[in-house]
Amino acid sequence: MRQTFRRGLVPLSLLALAAAATLTACGGGGGGGNGFSFLPLPNNPATPTNPPPEGTYKAEIRRTTMGVPHILADNWPGAGYGYGYAQAEDDLCTMADSFLTYRGERSQYFGADAKLLASSTIGLPKNIDSDFFHRHVISADVLKKMIDAQPDNLKQLVEGFTAGYNRYVRDVKAGGTRNAACRDEAWVKPITSDDIYRRMYAANLAGGYSNFLAQIANATAPAATVLTKVSARQLDRQLDRQRRQAAVQLATMNVKEPELQVGGHEGVGSNMIGFGTAATGDASPLLFGNPHWYWRGPDRFYQAQLTIPGQLNISGTSFLGIPVILIGFNDNVAWSHTVSTARRFGFFQLKLASGDPTSYMRDGAAVKMQATDITVKVKATDGSMTQVTRTLYKSEYGPMVNLAPLNSGLAWSQTMAFAIRDINGENYRTFRNWLRWNQAKSLDEFIAIQREETAIPWVNTVAVGRGGAKAWYADIGAVPNVTPAQVTDCTTAVGATMQPTLPRVPIFDGSRSACDWQTDADSAQKGAIGASRMPNLQRDDYVANMNDSYWLANPKAPMTGYPDIMGPAGTEAVSFRTRMGNVLAQARIDGSDSYGAKGATPGSVKQMVLNSRSLTAELFRTQALPIVCATPAINVATDPLTSEAIGPSVDVSAACAALQAWEGTGVSGAKGAHVWDEFWNRASQIPAATLYNVPFDAADPIHTPRDLKSSAGTLLQQAFGAAVARVQASGYAVDAARGDYLFATRGGKKIPLYGGCGGPGYFTIACSENRLDKGGYTMDGNPNGNSYMQVVRFPEGGVEAHTFLTFSLSDDPASAHNGDYTRAYSAGQWLRMPFSEAEIKANADFRTAVISE
Secondary structure: OOOOOOOOOOOHHHHHHOOOOOOEEOOOOOOOOOOOOOOOOOOOOOOOOOOOOOOOOEEEEEEOHHHOEEEEOOOHHHHHHHHHHHHHHHHHHHHHHHHHHHHOOHHHHHOOOOEOOOOEOOEOOEHHHHHHHHHHHOOHHHHHHHHHOOOHHHHHHHHHHHHHHHHHHHHHHHOOOOOOOOOOOOOOOOOOHHHHHHHHHHHHHHHOHHHHHHHHHOOOOOOOOOOOOOOHHHHHHHHHHHHHHHHHHHHOOOOOOOOOOOOOOOOOEEEEEEEOHHHHOOOOOEEEEEEEEEOOOOOOEEEEEEEEOOOEEEEEEEEOOOOOOOEEEEOOEEEEEEEOOOOOEEEEEEEEEOOEEEEEEEOOEEEEOEEEEEEEEEEOOOOOEEEEEEEEEEOOOOEEEOOOOOOHHHOOOOOEEEEEEEHHHHOOOHHHHHHHHHOOOOHHHHHHHHHHHOOEOOEEEEEEEOOOOOEEEEOOEOOEOOOHHHHHHHEOHHHHHHOOOOOOOOEEEOOOHHHOOOOOOOOOOOOEOOHHHOOEEEEOOEEEEOOOOHHHOOOOOOOOOOOHHHOOOOOOOOOHHHHHHHHHHHHHHHOOOOOOOOOOOHHHHHHHOOOOEEHHHHHHHHHHHHHHOOOOEEEEEEOOOOOOEEEEEEEOHHHHHHHHHOOOEOOOOOEOHHHHHHHHHHHOOOOHHHHEEEOOOOOOOOOOOEEEOHHHHHHHHHHHHHHHHHHHHHOOOOOOEHHHHEEEEEOOEEEEOOOEOOOOOEOOEEEOOOOHHHOOEEOOOOOEEEOEEEEEEOOOOOOEEEEEEOOOOOOOOOOHHHOHHHHHHHOOOOEEOOOOHHHHHHOOOOEEEEEEO
16 A cells, blocks of 8 residues: 655654555655655555565654654654664665674685775774674673663663664565665675674774774684793793893884874864854854764765654754754754874783783783684685684783784783773763753753763863853763873883873883772762863863864863873874864854854854865965075985885976965865875974974964974975976876866766865865875765864754765765755755644655555
């Protein structure tokens, strides 16, 4: 049976009339002409395979412009059901692939040595390492703790989400044209609620374990030395001698800097600004939020609204596979996040028991590690199936980790090994916190929840609320609690050596209980800092964060005195992106920019955040050009960034002319921005003391360091010559328009983009990992950049929200929602997001479907 409702809301009471497995669709265009179609399609079976008992789940999925779903349900299972179905309809292939990741089954379908298809918070590891990591870290006991800690309404959301996803899998396998790339694959199959909990728990680990996936997956123990009665005493002496020798060697070793996907030197990042009413000039504060996040893969954002009348009404975004909104707004509160500088993990150096490298000493007694034999199925190149088994270990601190890739001297030996502890490995409150925020009725309640749960895993928070004059900033979440005395007394020689590459990461002596992380009176979990000692600020002008520490949430009120592990506070320069963000915010408040009268309004903020200004160009271009363009050619032997050979001479005259004419932005029509970007990427490698005339000054952090030293001329010329050589090798003209080489591809057509990476000081981010000479700065691979963007305020009687989902809603190339949002973003056309029932029903692209079973 198929029922059609023309424009307007389908009363939720009618859901009860829907037969099991019946879909009801409506909206102009018919036949899914705008890319939003619902199964079953004509001539396809309408009855799903092995459906659950009738009447268990029901939801209404209303789609508006860009395909954004607004889920309406009577209860929590129904809301989850609609959300799971909608996510699967738009992004089935990415989701099904990711569930293999979290179950540890990638090698079974794709082989051991293949890598993940898209980058995420675990990077791009080999399948075999990903499988062992997830099976080891998300073990059955951990999964049980995760589930047991959730409130009933969240459990019901997960249950419904699982059922909704499975419903779509049944439907798409029964027929239709959607998700052709994967729908017939054996790995696209029903899931259980455990799969969703695994996915949720994995999201916790982005600031810790996930950065050391391969090192944890390959942390196998060396064979034990065979002991005899005669040799035992000699072995003890020998091991003590080895420990002393190793301590001397380790104290002077060079340690390779680990690649941190989240919280690293570059990594992913975000911008957010909360304007109070002193800045907006009216009764409502205003939030701008913009995570610079993944454009592909399981951690990409999905935009939706979830409504249960009287219980929940939240719009925003979550990762794929997560049934809770993580960034967004409800009737009374709006918030966003940025990656925090606070360290969320630490290492414990273990002194191993004599003759047993799988036991470690603690306060003089030997403690046996927990060993687990893990077997992974592996598909061979000929299609046959084999098995690989590893024995992996956990200590009381956390899993063992193989740090040999950082330096061979850090390998698990007969005398020494390392365990890693991630504070969020024991934090099961994260999604409870977010779900409570989804329902918060005021900013005061929002703040109280954050303090009570202290659960936010690896991000800062900025929020505003209806009727409130002030905006809120906080880095209140799960952070290791280590005292200054412990840092002095417990940091090992290895830990001291590793500090330059892992600053503020505690690397402690694991043989003494005195080195355990501490617990405050108000700690939400063992070993975590209590909320009362974590940074927060409320102001009526603005608060902001662009991935530097809490210190400059507002430059007029620098915060200091918080635990060192939270991040630097006035001891090092902030990024050019942070500086640009504060320049933009203050200029908007003062009205000294080009966007009209002073005050942060939705219209002015929307223009401001897309203007693609480069702060380094504004500060240094006029100083650099006379230096680097002093001669028409520069002799450059090797590239200072890559060490690649270049050649004897590079003609820079045309590049100099292009930069002279360039207006200093990365808008899509700007000509010459790539020359500057390539130059600054190399110039920024010059030590600050050599490069800048005016060094960083904590009393003037937004304006220092500044002014290029003329004595750095030779180094700057080498950087410029290498940059021009890269541009010449790319085939792009030195005066090529930004949108010619910075682009996304949808439907075989290039969509021109704008902005750039944070290094050159762009606030508007589109940061490709692809080299200019390898096909341009394409955003089709594994980039990060502007993702879910929102500008939100609370006028009387409603919510005003403007949004982008820059990469579009669907990963399915056949969907109209694979590129429509991206084209709108390219044109700078913000979407006024419908939120109230009246706005949703009045949307020109409104269509609705009722699903139930």
